[in-house]
Amino acid sequence: MYNTDIPTRAELPTTKQLLRSTVIAFVSAVAILVTIVLPAEYAIDPTGIGRTLQLTDMGEIKAQLAQEAEADRARDRQAPATPAEAPPATPAPDKQSSLLGTILANLFVTPAQAQTASRTDETVITLKPNEGVEYKLTMKAGAKVNFSWATDNGAVNYDMHGTPAGGAKEKSYKQGRGAASDEGVLTAESDGVHGWFFRNRGRADVTIKLKTNGAYTEIKRMI
Template sequence: MFNSQAPNPDDLPTSAQLVKSTVISVIAAGVLLVTVVMPSEYAIDPTGLGSAMGLTEMGEIKSQLAEEAELDRQKDQNAGESLIAPQAAPAPPEGSSLLDRIIREFGISAAYAQDAMRQDEVSITLQPGEGAEVKLVMLKGAKANYAWTANGSKVNFDTHGDGGGESISYEKGRGAAEHAGVLEAAFDGNHGWFWRNRTGDPVTVTLKTDGAYSDIKRVM
């Protein structure tokens, strides 16, 4: 029989220390997800480190093999259907998609997993007096980094959003050569930029975006 001595309260971790350890663990898991797991498993490389370490190529090979295996499975299934009575199509395996696998393995939200890795670059040439509008399709609270330049010229701009009967103006400017920042959606809908060329010469606007949005489109 052994007698155990109660631990000294001073030796136990505090609540603040436990919270700090949890936060560090979550951040570390997120870094590993973006820099290692996603490039090597799904060929998604938002940081570029996956390509530098050869992980993205590994993910591309895995994705290609998975697609070929699925095609073979479908061929075998179709061949079998000609020999047996028709049956109801089997339900897709739970978590078979990339999105479901990420959610299941890392516990992140569906909206974030779907949109967080999007990156785009758009160039639009505006004639004198002409305007153009580009919008990102975003969920409320989603964020997107952006940077646009008039490539040596200047334009007037209006950063705004609309959707579900709501509208908002985030920022306006006149005679701006460039602009950059983070666009956070105030509600579900379309959020983006309108530019107008008030100079006497054509102006090319180049927009670069990355973040949590599902689509980018030119509205006008």
């Protein structure tokens, strides 16, 4: 049986080499932080490289949407309580399409989805100029919801995010500015409510049709 030879002292890296490698790694990390992470996450671009790579725009969108969502939440907390809005009526699905959808959903069900019955909703949202609104789904960790939304005209800013149960820090999944539609799969990273904040920055009313299907117990307007 052959054992690997133990390296000699001459083959081991010297203290100087280790120190140089550490300095190179530190400088590289700082460069990535300044040129990529800060512009993309916080719109801080001291070198101007982030603007050239269009990363600063991403950071500005995230900052703007976060400020708008927080301002709306603060205003909602100060406003007097009003009766909850009745959820929009869901059109009766075609029986054949519903049966086919149920079969397909059961083929790809996950453990988290198995704990929550599949549900389908179509929510119509109308926003006046500069108006914002937040709709969220109550979901279990790991649950998945297929979604699609589109505006009838114009565009909106949006932030798709989740709020863990217990009031922990929110998690942003996706953001956009001046968007007319989006679709995909929303996966809950924790038990709680997950959904969208929409803001109409245009000069005319915008109607959004939001379609959701998957493992959630309810959809409700938060603000």
